[in-house]
Amino acid sequence: MNHKEFCTLLKNNGFNFYTGVPCSILGNIINHLSKNKQFAYVPATREDEALGMAAGAYMGGKKPVVLMQNSGLGVSINALTSLVLLYKFPILLIISWRGYKGKDAPEHILMGKYTLKFLRSTNIPTKILSKKSLEKQLGESIGIMKNQGKPVALVLKRGVID
Amino acid sequence: MISRKLFSIKDRPQNFYMLGSMGLASAIGLGAALARPDKKIIVLVGDGNILMSLGALATIGKMSPKNFIHIVLDNECHESTGGQNTVSSITKLDIIASSSGFSNSQRVESVEELKKVMKKLLNTKGPSFIHAKIERERVDVPRVSIEPPEIKNRFMKELTKN
Numbered sequence: 001m002n003h004k005e006f007c008t009l010l011k012n013n014g015f016n017f018y019t020g021v022p023c024s025i026l027g028n029i030i031n032h033l034s035k036n037k038q039f040a041y042v043p044a045t046r047e048d049e050a051l052g053m054a055a056g057a058y059m060g061g062k063k064p065v066v067l068m069q070n071s072g073l074g075v076s077i078n079a080l081t082s083l084v085l086l087y088k089f090p091i092l093l094i095i096s097w098r099g100y101k102g103k104d105a106p107e108h109i110l111m112g113k114y115t116l117k118f119l120r121s122t123n124i125p126t127k128i129l130s131k132k133s134l135e136k137q138l139g140e141s142i143g144i145m146k147n148q149g150k151p152v153a154l155v156l157k158r159g160v161i162d
Numbered sequence: 163m164i165s166r167k168l169f170s171i172k173d174r175p176q177n178f179y180m181l182g183s184m185g186l187a188s189a190i191g192l193g194a195a196l197a198r199p200d201k202k203i204i205v206l207v208g209d210g211n212i213l214m215s216l217g218a219l220a221t222i223g224k225m226s227p228k229n230f231i232h233i234v235l236d237n238e239c240h241e242s243t244g245g246q247n248t249v250s251s252i253t254k255l256d257i258i259a260s261s262s263g264f265s266n267s268q269r270v271e272s273v274e275e276l277k278k279v280m281k282k283l284l285n286t287k288g289p290s291f292i293h294a295k296i297e298r299e300r301v302d303v304p305r306v307s308i309e310p311p312e313i314k315n316r317f318m319k320e321l322t323k324n
Contacts, residue, residue, distance in 0.1 A: 017197065042196065042225060044189070045217030052189025052218075053196075059178070059318040060197025082182025083190075087310040149311070 020067030025096035047072030090145035185214030223263020259291035
């Protein structure tokens with residue numbers, strides 16, 4: 001699946017408010033979301049700000065998506081625990097996985113190692129996106145968000161979405 | 163602390179009490195304002211809160227929601243943790259807001275002035291900003307006794323009413 005098809009898939013599943021902070025892995029997706037006004041992408045200055053906006057938009061009836069690099073997960077821990085999880089905001093998180101298997105620039109290595117542990121330790125349902133089952137994974141995520149009022153993290157490795 | 167005071171003075175479902183996630187009130191309000199351009203959104207925060215995420219003011223300025231009013235009650239301290247000083251004694255928050263792209267921004271130093279400006283801004287296209295210098299006051303205010311998901315649900319119900 002390419003980035004355009006992925007954005008259309010999100011849109012067709014009802015997502016209509018997008019915000020976040022870019023990452024090279026998410027570059028194509030965010031460029032496409034920004035270029036097309038129908039997606040209404042709002043660039044945030046920080047990842048926790050994006051989560052705050054998504055929470056506000058959700059209360060206004062939107063279905064929000066937050067895109068960030070895994071480094072932004074560090075910035076977001078308090079927003080996730082004391083806002084998103086506490087108030088039960090079903091926000092779709094798309095988190096790029098820099099530092100996967102320890103192969104990346106030095107600043108990404110440690111967060112790359114701890115990304116899934118961070119998500120597991122806060123009990124955020126997490127799926128590592130795979131080329132073959134993107135649609136199925138998204139469908140399951142929507143189900144979890146709807147039934148449990150929880151955010152779901154979709155972790156994106158380089159090369160999974162072209 | 164402002165949430166607690168608001169709750170004890172007059173609770174209403176149109177109030178969203180942000181119990182944790184200090185620093186994210188501006189972002190939550192922005193998300194709500196963008197999702198519901200037909201509703202007036204007022205964000206009420208202290209100096210400690212706004213100083214944590216000045217970046218959000220840039221995002222608000224850029225997105226420029228006309229239905230958005232940001233009020234800062236600036237007592238130059240973190241009241242809820244015992245009155246430790248913030249750095250706002252020399253920070254011209256109203257100028258930061260106007261240079262970030264807010265359409266209206268004003269500093270007020272008395273209740274009369276605040277009332278007058280508020281009345282005017284309620285009928286002016288935003289985003290608008292009020293920097294209200296206030297005195298320190300150490301009072302015990304009970305915590306908000308509504309469960310966070312309920313705070314969210316009832317606010318959402320109000321915000322999504324036509």
